[in-house]
Amino acid sequence: MTLAIILIIAAVVSLAFILGIAASRSLQISHRDGRSGQIEPIDVEAFRNLTDPAEDDYLRTRLPASEFRTVRRERLHAMAAYVRTAGRNAAVLARIGQNAMTTGDERAAEAARQLVDDAVLLRKNAAFALFRIWIALAWPNSSFAAAPVLRGYERLSGRAMLLGRLQNPATPVRISATW
Amino acid sequence: MLQAHSLLWYYLWVGPSVLLLVLSFLMWRRGLHVTYPFFLAFALTSAVEQLTLCIADLIPSVTAEAWWKIFWVGLLIEALVKFALIGEIFAHVFNTYASLANLGKILIRGVGTALVIAAAFAAAYAPKDSPYGLINGAHVLQQTVFLIETGLLVFIFLFATYFHIKPSRPVFGIALGLAISACVHLGTWAILANASLPASKRILFDFVNMATYHVCVLIWYYYLLVPPRGPKPPDQSAGPPAQLVDLEVWNQELERLLHR
Numbered sequence: 001m002t003l004a005i006i007l008i009i010a011a012v013v014s015l016a017f018i019l020g021i022a023a024s025r026s027l028q029i030s031h032r033d034g035r036s037g038q039i040e041p042i043d044v045e046a047f048r049n050l051t052d053p054a055e056d057d058y059l060r061t062r063l064p065a066s067e068f069r070t071v072r073r074e075r076l077h078a079m080a081a082y083v084r085t086a087g088r089n090a091a092v093l094a095r096i097g098q099n100a101m102t103t104g105d106e107r108a109a110e111a112a113r114q115l116v117d118d119a120v121l122l123r124k125n126a127a128f129a130l131f132r133i134w135i136a137l138a139w140p141n142s143s144f145a146a147a148p149v150l151r152g153y154e155r156l157s158g159r160a161m162l163l164g165r166l167q168n169p170a171t172p173v174r175i176s177a178t179w
Numbered sequence: 180m181l182q183a184h185s186l187l188w189y190y191l192w193v194g195p196s197v198l199l200l201v202l203s204f205l206m207w208r209r210g211l212h213v214t215y216p217f218f219l220a221f222a223l224t225s226a227v228e229q230l231t232l233c234i235a236d237l238i239p240s241v242t243a244e245a246w247w248k249i250f251w252v253g254l255l256i257e258a259l260v261k262f263a264l265i266g267e268i269f270a271h272v273f274n275t276y277a278s279l280a281n282l283g284k285i286l287i288r289g290v291g292t293a294l295v296i297a298a299a300f301a302a303a304y305a306p307k308d309s310p311y312g313l314i315n316g317a318h319v320l321q322q323t324v325f326l327i328e329t330g331l332l333v334f335i336f337l338f339a340t341y342f343h344i345k346p347s348r349p350v351f352g353i354a355l356g357l358a359i360s361a362c363v364h365l366g367t368w369a370i371l372a373n374a375s376l377p378a379s380k381r382i383l384f385d386f387v388n389m390a391t392y393h394v395c396v397l398i399w400y401y402y403l404l405v406p407p408r409g410p411k412p413p414d415q416s417a418g419p420p421a422q423l424v425d426l427e428v429w430n431q432e433l434e435r436l437l438h439r
Contacts, residue, residue, distance in 0.1 A: 004373035
């Protein structure tokens with residue numbers, strides 16, 4: 001009987017989840033012309049500084065061990081906040097890219113496809129990076145590298161701007177030359 | 180009305196199968212069989228299986244044992260085609276994105292293995308709801324198939340939702356119909372196999388299963404044959420489309436960021 005109850009609960013929860021997705025999809029379609037979500041700006045330099053192993057090494061040599069662990073944990077919490085924001089931004093850009101993929105312009109559609117590919121890659125990297133941050137929080141002395149998230153974020157920005165240029169050439173996109 | 184062998188019973192048994200045959204024909208006419216070959220195979224297999232079972236039920240010379248043997252064969256073939264169809268859904272959703280395809284394949288293999296173990300465990304502990312081994316075995320096999328099918332489809336939906344991947348309309352419709360049918364069948368089979376209900380009550384669950392399947396067939400019709408509503412023409416006076424506004428905001432924020 002316990003088995004039956006588990007199966008029934010699993011079936012009901014699965015059905016509710018799938019119907020929820022179907023409902024949210026139809027809502028997205030009916031609001032296709034609305035904003036796809038908000039991009040939260042990220043201070044890339046600050047994030048780069050947080051993930052720089054040289055900074056950690058410097059702090060390790062300058063601070064007592066207990067104080068270093070406290071500072072390291074604070075830096076890891078800040079890093080996690082950045083990674084979560086990058087993941088959310090990637091999700092927004094994935095939605096924007098998928099909406100743009102249906103456009104008639106072949107070049108814009110290809111740029112949109114690449115944007116979505118990069119966005120899902122960044123989201124994947126963000127999930128793995130968060131996992132590693134949680135591990136590092138438990139062992140603050142361990143080394144940690146979040147460089148793939150940073151590189152992915154920078155590449156994603158480039159793709160988003162390329163798509164913007166292709167969809168609306170009149171919009172000045174000066175920032176693309178900087179990356 | 181809600182009785183076995185009533186008019187409604189036969190309609191719910193035969194109706195979806197006839198509709199699936201028509202859907203298969205229409206898919207063939209529109210060339211959809213090239214893109215979704217396993218869905219076409221599933222539709223044909225399911226329709227032929229149910230129509231064969233219905234005809235066998237009506238022919239007096241077909242014994243109960245022979246009917247259950249036909250049921251077994253149909254169930255095995257349908258299960259194989261269903262899992263091939265789930266593979267097709269997975270490929271359509273994730274293979275477009277090179278960055279996800281490999282991770283997805285690794286994860287779905289892991290989830291599939293875990294589900295097979297869970298289903299084997301559930302089958303081992305499933306109570307016998309009939310004195311006949313042939314019937315018991317069929318019920319346990321159905322429970323096993325529905326459990327694995329539900330798990331795999333929920334995983335695909337979860338994975339796509341996490342990465343904000345929007346499957347194409349036909350793929351979403353196929354997965355939605357299949358998942359609804361699997362969830363409802365899993366729930367009802369779990370009740371039927373464990374609750375020791377009288378025959379009059381069991382019939383009600385048969386009606387629930389058949390009606391759900393009918394709804395799923397209509398879902399497949401809607402998503403495969405009805406064209407999507409086209410996007411509204413852009414209003415030139417209202418400024419750039421929302422996607423571009425987002426990208427402009429994105430560009431402005433990054434520009435502000437770099438000149439800080």
